[in-house]
Amino acid sequence: MTLLRQTFQRALELVLPARCVGCGKARTYLCDSCVDSMEVPHPRTIAADGYAFDGVTSAVVYDGIARDAVHQLKFRNVRAIAAYMAVPMARGISASLALDAVVPVPLHRSRLRERGYNQATLLGRSIAEQIDVPFEPTWLTRKHQSGRQVEAKDVAARQANVRSAFLSSTAVAGLRVALVDDVMTTGATLDAAAAALKAAGALAVHCYTFARDV
Numbered sequence: 001m002t003l004l005r006q007t008f009q010r011a012l013e014l015v016l017p018a019r020c021v022g023c024g025k026a027r028t029y030l031c032d033s034c035v036d037s038m039e040v041p042h043p044r045t046i047a048a049d050g051y052a053f054d055g056v057t058s059a060v061v062y063d064g065i066a067r068d069a070v071h072q073l074k075f076r077n078v079r080a081i082a083a084y085m086a087v088p089m090a091r092g093i094s095a096s097l098a099l100d101a102v103v104p105v106p107l108h109r110s111r112l113r114e115r116g117y118n119q120a121t122l123l124g125r126s127i128a129e130q131i132d133v134p135f136e137p138t139w140l141t142r143k144h145q146s147g148r149q150v151e152a153k154d155v156a157a158r159q160a161n162v163r164s165a166f167l168s169s170t171a172v173a174g175l176r177v178a179l180v181d182d183v184m185t186t187g188a189t190l191d192a193a194a195a196a197l198k199a200a201g202a203l204a205v206h207c208y209t210f211a212r213d214v
């Protein structure tokens, strides 16, 4: 998206009244009853079997209004919807986990330039405020485009490619981290990001996504 188009979209966001993406209700981007109507995945939390993370909790199933909300956030530049999507995510975070930091899954620099913002950063910042845990958007970085993985010839090579895509600050050493992303599909991205955090010494990595593609 060009800077001009981004600026135009932001201006539209300011001029047009907010509407719920699901029902069109005014003065909200996602109303409570639409959130309540979304299907909850069963189980809400998937255990860590075979993954570097300790578990992944998703608020809703990636379908219907939930899918529309993700598209508004990711592709329509409706940044303000993130705070509404973060509410059911934060609700699913157990206080007993004693989290030390909220870290968003980063975008590669070129993707960030293209989109102008990272949707996981917007969600993560809002969650961190709600659960009163420090927000650390710079601890995890993306070294190369995961899109290149399709060029890798076999499964092992692809996995190695994804696994090497992230780099973590050693500031995470000894800490319990909440890793935030918008959608979980195969879990490969969360796994790779969690592996980097663990390699840098993170004690635990619990993942939180708005939606799960089931």
Ligand SMILES: [Zn+2]
Pocket: 020, 021, 022, 023, 024, 025, 030, 031, 032, 033, 034, 035
């Ligand atoms: Zn609604």
